[in-house]
Amino acid sequence: MSEAATKRRLLVVEDDAGLARQLRWAYDDYEVTVAPDREAAITALRAEAPDVVTLDLGLPPDPDGVTEGFAVLGEILRLKPDTKVIVASGHGERASALRAIDAGAWDFYQKPIDIDALGLIVARAFHVHALEAENRRLADAAAAVPLAGDLVTAAPEMLKVARTIERVAPADVSVLLLGASGTGKEVLARRLHAASRRSGKSFVAINCAAIPDTLLEAELFGHEKGAFTGAVKATEGKIELAHGGTLFLDEIGDVPLPLQVKLLRFLQERVIERIGGRRAISVDTRIVAATHRDVAAMVAEGSFREDLWYRLAEIVVRLPSLAERSGDAVLLARHFLARLAPVLNPAVTALAPDAAAAIEAWTWPGNVRELENRVKRAIIMADGRAITAADLELADPAGTDPLNLREVRDAADRRAVQSALTRAEGNVSAAARLLGISRPTLYDLMKAHALG
Numbered sequence: 297m298s299e300a301a302t303k304r305r306l307l308v309v310e311d312d313a314g315l316a317r318q319l320r321w322a323y324d325d326y327e328v329t330v331a332p333d334r335e336a337a338i339t340a341l342r343a344e345a346p347d348v349v350t351l352d353l354g355l356p357p358d359p360d361g362v363t364e365g366f367a368v369l370g371e372i373l374r375l376k377p378d379t380k381v382i383v384a385s386g387h388g389e390r391a392s393a394l395r396a397i398d399a400g401a402w403d404f405y406q407k408p409i410d411i412d413a414l415g416l417i418v419a420r421a422f423h424v425h426a427l428e429a430e431n432r433r434l435a436d437a438a439a440a441v442p443l444a445g446d447l448v449t450a451a452p453e454m455l456k457v458a459r460t461i462e463r464v465a466p467a468d469v470s471v472l473l474l475g476a477s478g479t480g481k482e483v484l485a486r487r488l489h490a491a492s493r494r495s496g497k498s499f500v501a502i503n504c505a506a507i508p509d510t511l512l513e514a515e516l517f518g519h520e521k522g523a524f525t526g527a528v529k530a531t532e533g534k535i536e537l538a539h540g541g542t543l544f545l546d547e548i549g550d551v552p553l554p555l556q557v558k559l560l561r562f563l564q565e566r567v568i569e570r571i572g573g574r575r576a577i578s579v580d581t582r583i584v585a586a587t588h589r590d591v592a593a594m595v596a597e598g599s600f601r602e603d604l605w606y607r608l609a610e611i612v613v614r615l616p617s618l619a620e621r622s623g624d625a626v627l628l629a630r631h632f633l634a635r636l637a638p639v640l641n642p643a644v645t646a647l648a649p650d651a652a653a654a655i656e657a658w659t660w661p662g663n664v665r666e667l668e669n670r671v672k673r674a675i676i677m678a679d680g681r682a683i684t685a686a687d688l689e690l691a692d693p694a695g696t697d698p699l700n701l702r703e704v705r706d707a708a709d710r711r712a713v714q715s716a717l718t719r720a721e722g723n724v725s726a727a728a729r730l731l732g733i734s735r736p737t738l739y740d741l742m743k744a745h746a747l748g
């Protein structure tokens with residue numbers, strides 16, 4: 297990086313050309329931009345995003361008053377609220393200086409300027425800005441890693457789910473987790489167990505879709521010796537193994553009807569009988585079930601028992617898809633990179649910028665599981681220190697170098713509209729509110745991008 301790029305940027309808004317020149321040369325440590333009026337100031341703010349601004353309140357067309365200066369102050373703070381603005385006021389204008397502080401300015405000084413004194417104020421403003429930025433970064437990082445059970449998220453949509461889980465954990469109610477494949481249903485089930493009073497006992501998971509129907513009953517309920525061919529010894533089922541703890545029934549929507557009846561009986565009576573056994577065995581376990589299926593529709597068509605559904609769904613928690621969790625894809629990619637690279641390929645330590653951009657742009661139909669798999673593969677395939685979009689198999693065949701700003705903006709607009717519509721469940725008025733635009737504008741955008 298060049299020295300200029302690492303220098304801190306100071307914007308001096310000053311209409312007196314002589315004074316502006318003097319200030320420009322006074323501050324070697326900063327990259328100084330001078331703006332003589334409101335338009336130039338806002339253009340420079342947008343282009344350079346300076347952290348500190350010195351602002352002469354008396355600007356044309358009102359060089360003897362303060363109206364223009366206050367207008368610039370207001371606009372700077374609206375566009376970049378973290379900016380430290382130091383206002384300059386003429387002799388005897390202490391009242392306007394104090395009003396400026398009240399309006400959000402960081403500090404003030406009185407003209408005529410004492411370059412050294414102003415230099416100290418500017419240096420302190422940069423220092424405080426840096427501290428505040430670091431604090432925000434740490435707070436974001438802390439919010440992003442509430443790691444019990446390895447749940448990584450900073451998205452409000454998912455943090456809300458995590459809070460619900462924490463709230464229901466101590467109560468012994470059954471919880472049904474609904475979400476697409478790979479959204480982290482098992483991660484949440486483990487988190488629920490860990491936060492419950494059963495955390496000292498076992499968490500037993502069974503994927504009802506992964507086991508053939510004929511074996512599922514024995515897996516769940518266990519069997520006595522000789523109950524069927526091959527039953528050479530008595531075996532406890534998963535339900536029994538979860539005694540005292542939590543039983544996670546993944547893909548509950550795949551349990552066949554006859555077994556649904558047996559499960560319901562267990563949930564009502566809290567006793568089981570092993571296959572081939574006669575003894576009733578009491579089991580105290582908390583049930584957490586999950587499915588990616590539309591169980592309500594299955595109940596309506598008769599392939600899932602309504603009474604079982606109500607037993608399982610005392611609390612229903614819906615998981616947003618990864619695409620609906622703003623910012624989480626890149627956050628999770630970094631998390632998997634940090635966790636997996638030391639094991640798979642320690643030379644890899646970073647995400648290349650094109651990889652981060654491609655991750656943001658991808659729709660993640662396979663959710664977190666797909667992301668984890670792609671990052672795993674990319675770590676293994678990467679040639680250098682950073683994994684690229686190509687390593688993730690997310691490279692745009694036309695190349696990731698955008699044609700122009702319009703193309704980048706169009707793509708960003710499309711993504712924002714799509715995500716707002718998803719979050720608003722297709723409700724156009726709600727989506728428009730989320731985006732801060734009017735309904736007609738949103739309709740225009742939807743038409744332009746062939747959405748909806």
Ligand SMILES: Nc1ncnc2c1ncn2[C@@H]1O[C@H](COP(=O)(O)OP(=O)(O)OP(=O)(O)O)[C@@H](O)[C@H]1O
Binds near residue numbers: 449477478628
């Ligand atoms: N928020 C998250 N933070 C960290 N890792 C996550 C998160 N969500 C999911 N994972 C990881 O992604 C993978 C898939 O998650 P999990 O098995 O919980 O999903 P699932 O919804 O149960 O999937 P399926 O329905 O396919 O069984 C796991 O390796 C899990 O550790």
